[in-house]
Amino acid sequence: MIEIQNLYKRYHGPHGGDWVLKDINLTIPDGVSVGVVGRNGAGKSTLLRLIGGMDAPDRGRVIRKGRVSWPIGLAGGFKGSMTGRQNVKFVARVHGIKKSLSKLIQEVQDFAEIGKAFDDPVNTYSSGMRARLAFGLSLAFDFDIYISDEATAVGDRSFKAKAREAFQQRVDHASLIMVSHGEGTLKQMCEAGIFIDEGKAHWFDRIDDAIEAYHRASGLITDVADEDDEEEIPLEQLDADTLKVQLRSLKREMNELHKQQIIMEYRLETTADEAEVAKLQEEKQSLRRKHQLSRKRFKELKQHKQVSA
């Protein structure tokens, strides 16, 4: 269980510094996994650091009952000139492991799957290898509460899958406090949620409610992370090269859209199902709109090019 009482935190920068967290009161019960959401700079990571005991609050206190991990997958504590094995040994010793040291090392080695590199200095590792080692290390210890700051976002595909699986097994008998922008991950891993906004933390018993509150506060009901919103650069700021590149890509896009439109027509002709037809009609409309938009942009750019030439 973690109890946070009247917690205040601010950072002293060159310009003073406002409160990052103001008067936070929370109780995180045992066995409940919590996702922390909020916009960038809201203080999510700060809260996590305070829970993990890496930073001290300016006022108030954090009471930890049970063993709390360091942020999972954090590779900051590795000494570059020492081997992976030596670094793992060091962390194990800090945590008071003596008898089962060799077993733990074996386990980390098996999880990280970095082969002979385990006995090479850490500064010869790639960032992926580093992440593997760090992740394996945090999972080799049996904590009651794991804390994670975007930990599942490292490594290649197979490692990600493996990490996620190991993570979920862990959550069965330990709890997890995680910061993430991946809403899928949050929904999958967490039950409760904390939404941090303007220095205040709001507790929600269901993670979905926390995410919804976050969306409502930021004025975005849909998930914007999936859309790629390239902003249109004003015409005056375009130089000749980017203009050329943009024209070319627009042309390609128009061609593609045109092709899709033709396919759509064909599908419309061949289907008989009414619901399907309605859906296809709708899609066709949106395709048409997109096509028109890009054509308009294309014309604008071309005109601009002629004028400036």
Next chain:
Amino acid sequence: MATTTEQVPDSVRHPMRVTWDVWTAMYLREMIARTMADRMAWFWMIFEPVATIGVMIFIRTYIRGGRNITGAEFVPWMIVGLMGFYLFREAMTRPMGAVEANRGLFTYRQILPVDPVLIRCFVEGMIRSFIFLLFILIGSLLKIDLIPDHAFGVMMDWLSLWMLGVGLGVLLSVASGLVPEIGRIVKIITLPLLLISGVIFPVTYVPVQYQQYLLWNPIVHGIESMRLSFFDSYHSIPGIDMTYLWFWALSTLTLGLVMHVRFASRLKAR
């Protein structure tokens, strides 16, 4: 997976136990880093003092003439002084970078900024003591008289110089952590300190009316006292007092530790 993971021993390890575990782990890490991590690290550790002592002896013999020290042979006299000074200097300057160099370790909340500082002080003392013993051994084989006349006295003086370095080192590690410029200034003044501490030139060369100012410097007390224990017939200036040195050592150490407690979170956060 639950069965294969390690139980972190008793969720509530006693705080002293935690500290001890951290110290042993850091000691091993620091020792490995100092002796094995770099190529030839151990070689330079021994060769560097040999080289500097050689240079100093060369300077004293051929440039600033006069090798005669009252009541002691010149080369052992020089070695004792320089080894004592290096012990102090390393114990003072090494901890200054300790907090910065181990910043990544503060991820593990068991480790406090004072831990790497104290460990570096200790490691430095161990390494210097080992080198000094090695010098005595090799010197004896080369028929340079490096066997102390009062071994116990030398050990106490050695410990005192170490503690003086540790006290200042702990204090400066906080100070330079808060105000980085202090670190630079300290590095600049270590060379003048070598000159005014009577390491290369005997303090007896200084005119009598200025000797009292020389005695403000606690290092002089430590080094001269060690030479007095080393060479039975050696004569130094009057007023050498180890209580003065210990006053410095303990007051800086206390102040340094108090500041470490006070500014722990600030040192961690930067």
